[in-house]
Amino acid sequence: MNRVASASNLSKPVVVTKWIYILFGLLILFTITTIALTGAILGVVINRLDSKNTSSPPTSESLSFVDQIKIEDLMKHLEQLQVIADRYSGTRAIATGGFNDTLDYITSQLEQNTNFSIQHWYFTVRNYIIRGTPQLQSRINGVMTDHVYLTDFAQILFSAGANFNTFVQVVPIPNLGCRDADWTSVSTVDSVALVKRGDCSYLEKSILAEKYRVRGLLIYNDGTAPDRFQTIQGVRNNLNTTIPAYFLSYYVGMQLFNAAGNADVIMNINISDANGIGNICADTQTGDKTKTIVVGAHSDGVPAGSGINDNGSGTIGILILALNLARLFQTSSSNYSPYQYRIRFCWWGAEEIGLIGSRYHVEQASLPSTTIVGERLQDYLVNLNYDMLAGPNYRFGIHDSSTAPSTTPETALHGTRQITDLFRQWFNQQKLPWSNSSLGGGSDYVPFLAAGLAVGGVNTGAGGIKPVSERDQYAAILGIGNGGIANAAHDTCYHQQCDRIRNINPFAYEKVVKSAAHAIEYLGRLNDLEKWLYPQGRPKNFTLLNTNQLYNFHNDPDLI
Ligand SMILES: *[C@@H]1O[C@H](CO)[C@@H](O)[C@H](O)[C@H]1NC(C)=O
Ligand SMILES: *[C@@H]1O[C@H](CO)[C@@H](O)[C@H](O)[C@H]1NC(C)=O
Ligand SMILES: *[C@@H]1O[C@H](CO)[C@@H](O)[C@H](O)[C@H]1NC(C)=O
Ligand SMILES: *[C@@H]1O[C@H](CO)[C@@H](O)[C@H](O)[C@H]1NC(C)=O
Ligand SMILES: *[C@@H]1O[C@H](CO)[C@@H](O)[C@H](O)[C@H]1NC(C)=O
Ligand SMILES: *[C@@H]1O[C@H](CO)[C@@H](O)[C@H](O)[C@H]1NC(C)=O
Ligand SMILES: CC(=O)N[C@H]1CO[C@H](CO)[C@@H](O)[C@@H]1O
Ligand SMILES: [Zn+2]
Numbered sequence: 205m206n207r208v209a210s211a212s213n214l215s216k217p218v219v220v221t222k223w224i225y226i227l228f229g230l231l232i233l234f235t236i237t238t239i240a241l242t243g244a245i246l247g248v249v250i251n252r253l254d255s256k257n258t259s260s261p262p263t264s265e266s267l268s269f270v271d272q273i274k275i276e277d278l279m280k281h282l283e284q285l286q287v288i289a290d291r292y293s294g295t296r297a298i299a300t301g302g303f304n305d306t307l308d309y310i311t312s313q314l315e316q317n318t319n320f321s322i323q324h325w326y327f328t329v330r331n332y333i334i335r336g337t338p339q340l341q342s343r344i345n346g347v348m349t350d351h352v353y354l355t356d357f358a359q360i361l362f363s364a365g366a367n368f369n370t371f372v373q374v375v376p377i378p379n380l381g382c383r384d385a386d387w388t389s390v391s392t393v394d395s396v397a398l399v400k401r402g403d404c405s406y407l408e409k410s411i412l413a414e415k416y417r418v419r420g421l422l423i424y425n426d427g428t429a430p431d432r433f434q435t436i437q438g439v440r441n442n443l444n445t446t447i448p449a450y451f452l453s454y455y456v457g458m459q460l461f462n463a464a465g466n467a468d469v470i471m472n473i474n475i476s477d478a479n480g481i482g483n484i485c486a487d488t489q490t491g492d493k494t495k496t497i498v499v500g501a502h503s504d505g506v507p508a509g510s511g512i513n514d515n516g517s518g519t520i521g522i523l524i525l526a527l528n529l530a531r532l533f534q535t536s537s538s539n540y541s542p543y544q545y546r547i548r549f550c551w552w553g554a555e556e557i558g559l560i561g562s563r564y565h566v567e568q569a570s571l572p573s574t575t576i577v578g579e580r581l582q583d584y585l586v587n588l589n590y591d592m593l594a595g596p597n598y599r600f601g602i603h604d605s606s607t608a609p610s611t612t613p614e615t616a617l618h619g620t621r622q623i624t625d626l627f628r629q630w631f632n633q634q635k636l637p638w639s640n641s642s643l644g645g646g647s648d649y650v651p652f653l654a655a656g657l658a659v660g661g662v663n664t665g666a667g668g669i670k671p672v673s674e675r676d677q678y679a680a681i682l683g684i685g686n687g688g689i690a691n692a693a694h695d696t697c698y699h700q701q702c703d704r705i706r707n708i709n710p711f712a713y714e715k716v717v718k719s720a721a722h723a724i725e726y727l728g729r730l731n732d733l734e735k736w737l738y739p740q741g742r743p744k745n746f747t748l749l750n751t752n753q754l755y756n757f758h759n760d761p762d763l764i
Pocket of ligand 2: 335367475
């Protein structure tokens with residue numbers, strides 16, 4: 205201070221300049237500090253916002269999987285399946301171009317719109333393709349008759365081919381051919397066994413026929429009800445029978461039976477395997493592979509129609525789930541954090557002829573030689589199945605855990621109950637009615653349940669009749685007139701030609717797929733899904749599952 209004062213007079217202008225510089229400097233310093241501080245504060249705020257987004261993932265409150273599901277999307281893709289069916293004389297059944305194109309469509313949609321990893325597995329369905337017209341010629345007391353295929357007789361699905369050069373004697377099997385004693389009381393070797401329908405499955409009769417070394421098997425309808433006289437196409441035995449087998453009308457069966465020892469037949473049928481039937485699965489890249497949620501539907505239709513509700517609605521339903529989940533995960537602006545668990549979406553082939561694709565998958569996954577992490581049955585936590593989601597006279601049929609067959613392994617039961625409750629709660633919250641759907645068999649959850657894994661799902665009903673009570677229950681909640689038609693089938697076009705795009709109920713379809721999205725999201729966000737499903741510990745040791753064991757589990761009228 206003194207020095208400045210002493211020199212002040214002499215160097216005034218310099219001093220003034222100095223002060224200006226100092227002030228200016230301070231100003232710059234202040235400005236920089238301010239900017240820096242502001243930046244720092246802003247940075248903290250930005251960081252805070254950031255960390256808020258990453259440390260506490262938004263749950264259904266901010267963005268929900270359910271809200272992504274739009275009926276327009278579902279219908280748009282379903283129309284493509286109709287186009288495919290129309291291109292192949294109205295069918296998407298296996299071993300047709302319609303089935304192959306369906307698989308191609310699913311694959312290309314997934315490839316174009318997701319970064320899920322996609323796998324195809326191909327398998328063979330033995331003895332599935334019939335070439336030419338099968339023959340059954342009988343000679344009763346010397347009188348020869350050529351029977352009419354599909355009127356008098358039909359092939360029992362999966363039975364072997366036959367090429368008889370000469371007539372072979374027909375031996376009626378006493379009772380219903382369900383016990384060894386029935387077969388040992390007569391001489392069957394190298395004869396054609398004639399057995400009445402009933403008491404046990406076609407499979408059990410076929411196994412005994414094979415054991416007692418017959419050359420052919422004829423099972424005839426029993427005439428016990430108006431619909432039990434004609435021949436039936438599509439009844440099945442097992443996949444690995446080595447004998448030819450026909451299903452006969454009651455009339456032809458009785459003709460042969462009454463001839464008692466004076467009847468013989470010629471069977472001719474040319475059969476080959478169907479190759480290249482495919483399953484497709486698409487997996488999220490994220491989530492623990494050893495805790496996989498399997499979401500499935502089947503991709504084939506029946507030979508009779510386009511299979512748009514059955515089960516094209518399921519095929520497209522889970523395609524839409526996969527595409528929307530991929531979009532949520534992959535759009536960074538959506539801030540939708542991935543699930544802890546891997547989601548695997550699967551489209552099973554050949555469901556319509558006995559759950560063949562899903563059984564094949566479960567069998568392969570249970571083989572001790574399957575060691576790749578994520579491909580073993582022990583890596584699966586639960587199977588959600590969606591099959592027929594849009595019936596015109598729909599019900600919201602939630603798989604009811606209490607209807608699981610008594611042979612279901614104990615490990616599956618708790619989780620299956622949890623899934624049942626989860627769906628019931630969602631429908632209740634949405635103020636929607638629901639019904640119970642049996643777990644008795646009939647769709648692709650069967651092999652998973654038989655293996656001891658938890659299962660669940662929703663369907664809108666097939667050929668079953670809507671009771672008055674259900675119509676009234678639905679009308680009470682959805683409004684008078686919205687309960688559907690009582691005493692009519694849930695899907696009046698079930699397995700028929702009219703199962704086309706017009707057969708779809710859009711209201712039901714959207715709701716069911718939304719419920720499916722909810723289930724995936726809910727399970728995906730659980731902290732400990734494993735405990736939630738298996739409080740006693742998840743199943744780990746799967747003994748090799750036997751095809752017939754899984755097959756018998758399937759409680760289906762086509763089998764008895
Ligand atoms: C079917 O049975 C034959 C003869 O018994 C056997 O050789 C074959 O391995 C079996 N195939 C399958 C897939 O079980
Ligand atoms: C069965 O059909 C195939 C293909 O048409 C033919 O090659 C084969 O000779 C036929 N077999 C019999 C036993 O007729
Ligand atoms: C369907 O695709 C499979 C596998 O590529 C192939 O083996 C089969 O011949 C195809 N079937 C038809 C009817 O196109
Ligand atoms: C798939 O998308 C997710 C989410 O954007 C991303 O984390 C992941 O790296 C992607 N994977 C591949 C193989 O592109
Ligand atoms: C469904 O079944 C359960 C028993 O598992 C029963 O308590 C319930 O009343 C049934 N609900 C409907 C809507 O039928
Ligand atoms: C798996 O279970 C089977 C039958 O319960 C048993 O025989 C086998 O020893 C078990 N294997 C392992 C590795 O625990
Ligand atoms: C849910 C449902 O009804 N699914 C059907 C799909 O097709 C199979 C095979 O025909 C039926 O048995 C299922 O019932
Ligand atoms: Zn069907």
